[in-house]
Amino acid sequence: MFEHIKKRIIKGLIEEITCLDATGIELVGHNYISQRENQPLIHHGLNKDYMPSGYTVDTFSDDSSIVGEYSAEKGYFDYSGTKEAPVYSKINKDIAHALGHKGESDPEKIYLISNQEENPSFRSKFNSTQIGQEHADRLIIIDARELAKGVYEQSITNPTVADFYKQYFPAFSQNMDNYEYFGKLPNSCEGHVKADEIIGVISNHFESGNAVCILYGVSGSGKTQSAIDFVRRNNGVFPNYIWIGGEDWNSDSSLCSVQRSRGGAPVNVAGLFNAEKSILVIDNYTAGLEESNFEELRAGFEKGGVVLVTSQISVPQSSVYLSIPQLSIDSAFALLGETAQSASDLCKEFISRCRFSPLILSMTKKLCHDQGIDKEIIYREILDDPELVDDSSGASIVKKILTGLPDSSLSALKQIANSGKNYHDIEFLRHFIGALKCNSLQKLSILAPENTTGVLRLHDLISIAAQDGVDSSSIIASIEDYISLKSGDMTPSVLRQIHLCSDIIYDEHLRRGGSRDIDWLHYSLLQLEGDKKIALHEELFDIDFNKSDSLPKIKSVIDAKEIHSYTITDNNARKDYYAVCANRYNELLKDGVPEDIQLELLHHAGKSLRRSGKYAEALESFNQLLELKPSWHATYGQIAHLGTQNGVDRDVKDAGEQAMRVLLGFIQDELFSVPLRVSLAALARLRSYKEIVREINDQQELVKKLADVISISALEGLDQFYEAFVSFTSMFGYKHSRTCVSIAESIPELIAIPPNQVENKQWVSACEALTNSSVAAGRESNERLAKLLIDSALSFANEISDSKHLRSYDARCVAKTYNIGHQPNKALIAITKVPDEDVNHWLLYEKSKAYLELGKGHYEEALASAKECFESARKDQNAQARISIYHDLLSRCYMQLDDHDNSIRELREAIENCSNETYRAELEVKLADITQC
Incomplete structure (x- = not known):
């Protein structure tokens, strides 16, 4: 498993640990210590009703040499007193409690486990206290981060231990079951039972000579799970698979131009499918299809590739359509948690009526198990109501089952269903319905991870059953509040939710009208690509603002001004435009604006000054910003960028190098603490700092962390990917070729993307990155991948060399690609397009x-x-x-x-x-x- 996948799983696990209540942290913590110490321990922290009890320590060994204390209290790592003499009252209390347990002799080890993350400065401050120094040899303090790492390591070495932890962490459970497909193939539903009979029918369909199978059936009939099982069952037969959602593709458009609609990056489906024998899955397609719709995949079909589509509709008499068969009786019993031998007559009748819907069976089992409801009661209530069993869609039965949820969970579920959107960013959902409610719905498998990283989905049938009526006002208000809480910082979570709800955000923007004050909806729409963004920036870029204006207005106008600057083609005119912007921002800074607006103005003043060639003034602006917010990673990134400009003074260059070192230190210490866009920009600029590159080349672990940045950015679909990718392969491709190959292997969707799906300004970066990766793959004797990579690079080279004139750098890149692709004549033609005075030794x-x-x-x-x-x-x-x-x-x-x-x-x-x-x-x-x- 790639390291970046492990880190994403642990990051998600940290978030789940912080949601544990007092009982949960007791049970998880006790198991963690027992496994770590490799011995059974006594747990008295909970009484017989599983409520926290007093009068004794939470966990201890038979000889009391080991003691464990657990806390779900907020502020566990906060101190009172002064920085020089901090007092950690909660921790001190737990230590005193543990020391008093054994009597005359103190315990040898004291574990203090919290569901909170400790502050970066906690260790140094706590170690300076008297109690910290006195008991340093016996104290083992585990915060949420360290607990997540420990839980993960214990789980991958012992499946039984993993099964224990899965009870408490639903997302971790699904990630552990599906980690090899993390970020690509959707997770199986919890408790899913593989139905060999359905896989067999799909296999027979293909073996009969069909290259396309459209598996149809009602919502909840198990189509998606069957597709997942088919891909896994055949992973040794097909070297590659591609998974997209039905809403990602309009059958009137080319499969080369698919843009994942749930926050992911573009996917060259046809290019990937035709490159080698592959399975293409299109999940939940909502229109009719025929084999002729896949004509562009002919080359892939000839290699033995197949297409599997899931759909709720069918086209009569079409040979490519296949009705999903019902589960066998045995599979239905297994999914319900029953056996044919022990099942009651009522259970058998329930199965006969409901096995058309694996979703209903699994929900029934899960609800009974988690809520302690007798299954026979649910069977009887459903079977006794003719209106329920006569509803062939299953929605009425699901609605009845949902009434067994706790009121808080049902209310949260309705809140999501009534929004009209079934896909949401997980961090936003925790804000929208509350972290504990979100966690509860995940445990019930009502919210499940989607194949786009960081996204949870609500099954269509559950959404229909829970919905009282679609009203997007509540979720729009929550999105605005969420953006406001982040002060408009476009984190991956915020961006993802904006993209997922872009249509309803735009509808609400139109409903409110254009005469209102500029708000967070304006700012949200400026983050999107396409006509909506263009039309909006033209309305906003020349609007003035003053010190009494709101943060969303100022951010929106500044963003619109930046977007407008890209439309100015004359370099001198663009510089003048930036100089005017910088002057305006600096004027407003003198008017005593609030700090959050000061930060915004200083940031963009610095950028505008850099772009207008005033490098010393830009550095001064960024340094002022650091004084206000010394931990803002983006500022270090801007200074590092500033130091790479041609003609900067030595002090600016040195400041840039120092900022780059600071930023790399943040990445090395904690990869996810730095926003991905900032990390990518730093990587793109890093090769200008040759001394730093030489140092990093000798640090294999840091190289791997930087590779993680590249891979994760591809999963997130960030457009800066290629700039960072080419920089990385140029700097580390020779000495760390294996790492470059790992990146390429982990993101096949982006490798096969056609040039028309990439911005023109990124073509050269894409071409060189793919070429460098091909060379690395060849060095690692992976000829198959090397050919795929160079073929993709050649498609970019052809587009670039179509120009009548080429810059020296662009021609060198194209020529290198043609030489490695064994097309030297094209390399020489590209070189002739460079003016003689610009020909250099690289060319x-x-x-x-x-x-x-x-x-x-x-x-x-x-x-x-x-x-x-x-x-x-x-x-x-x-x-x-x-x-x-x-x-x-x-x-x-x-x-x-x-x-x-x-x-x-x-x-x-x-x-x-x-x-x-x-x-x-x-x-x-x-x-x-x-x-x-």
Whole structure:
């Protein structure tokens, strides 16, 4: 499992631990200590009614050498007193309680476990206290973060232990069951029973010669779960699978242009499917289809690929449609938690009426188990009501079952259903209905993780059954409140919820009318792409603001101004525009605006000053911002960006390098503490700081963490992905090729994306990143992946080289791709599109390689270009660290011309000037081979 997946699971587990009540933390904590100490311990923290009890410590060993105390109190890690003499009253109380347990001799170990996360400064402050120093050898303090790591590690080494923890953490339970597909294949519903009979029918459909299977049936009949089972059952038959939602694809448009609608990135479905034998699943499609709709997948069908669609509708007499069969009696018994031998006649009748809907059976079992309701009562209530059993959709039965929920859970469920939206960001849901209610609905499997990371879904049938009437006003108000609580900071959670509810946000924006004060709805719509955003920014960018205006107004107008700046094509005019913006922001800062607005103005004043070429003033603005908010990661990112600008003074460059080091320190200490967009921007700029890159190349763990940033950004669908990806592969592709390959393997959707689904300005980055990754895959002997990557890179190279004129950097990138893709003639054509005065050694290097690739008859031209390249590189200070590659190129040219003496001489020069140990070893092997000839 990739490390970034593990970290995402642990991050989610931390959030679930913070939702534990006093009883939950007792039970989880006791099990954690018992497993850690590898011995059964005595638990007296709860009475026979599972309520917290006093008079004794919570957990202890037989000899009382180990004691555990648990707390669900907020502020557990907060102190009173002063910074110099802090007093941790709650912790001190627990320590005193533990010390008093054994009498004459103190316990050897005291565990203090809290469901809260400790503050970054807690350890140093607590260790300075007298009690902290006195009992340092016996104290083991476990906060939510450390407990999550421990629970995870114990779970992956012992399935029985994992089963215990799954009772308390529903999202963790599903992630552990499905971690190998995390972020891609949807999770199975809890308690799901694999129905071999349904998988067999689907398999027979394909074996009969059909390339497309549209599995249809009513909502809740098990179509999605069957599709998941089919993919897993055949993971050894098909090298690849692609999963998209029905709403992601309009059958009138190409499958190449699918844009995931639930916060994910674009997916080149056709490119992925046609590249190798694959399963394509389109879940919950809402219109009629025929095999002719998949004509663009013909190449994939010829390789043995298949398409599986789930739908609630059918087209009569169509050979590609397959009605989902009912569960077998045995599978229905298993799903309900019954057996044929022990089941009552009432149970058997219930199954005969309800096995058309696995959802009804699983909900019945789950509700009875969690709420302590007798199953026979539910069976009788449903069977005795003809209106329920006669409803073929199952909605009436589900509605009846839901009445068994606690009032608070049912109310929360209705709140979601009445919003008219069944997909939501998990963090937003905790705000919308409350963390404990959200957790409760997850435990009941009513809210389940979607295949887009961080999104929970409510099953359509449950939503219909719970719905009193659609009214989006409540959720719109909650979204506005959520954005306000974040002060408009577009975290992944906020962005995801905005995208998930973009249609109802826009409808509410129109309903309120354009004459109102600018609010958070305006700001939300500016985060979207397309016509809505363009139309809105044109309305807002030239609006003025003053010190009495609200934060949403100021943020919206500033964002609109930034969007408008991209429409100014003349560079000087754009600089002048930024200078005007900076002046306006600085004027307002002098008017005594509130701190949250000061932060916004300083941030954008700094950016505008940088963009208008006033680098010293920009640094001053960012430094003022750090004084107000020293922990704001984005500010360090802006300073690091500032230090990469051409022509900046030494002090600005140094400040940029220092800011980059601080930001990397944050990432190294806690990856998820830094917003992904800030981390990506830092990675994109990192290669300008060559000394830092050299240091990082020797830190494998930090390289892996930076790779996690790339992979996670792909799961989140962030548009900065390619800039960071190319930077990473350029810096670390040679020494850490295995890590680069792991990134490519973890995000096949983005690798196969066509150029028309990527912004033009990202084409060069995409081309070079894919090319570098192909080289890394080849170095790791993964020829299949190397070919897929270079083929994708070539599609970008073709688009870029269509231009009549190319910048030197762009041409070098394209030529490199063509050379590796064995199309040297195209490389030479691209190079000719660069003006002579802009041709540099980087470009000449690829020109020489292109002539070498063309073969016999072109070696003299290769040598001439290599010599010109070397002379140019020798005069460039920035090329000295890589001068060995130019000697190596000359050696290769001489070798092709049978000039062994000069070839050996140049190779020895390459070795002597090489600072990279891995590359030097390769050169030494090559020299040994030549000298033996």
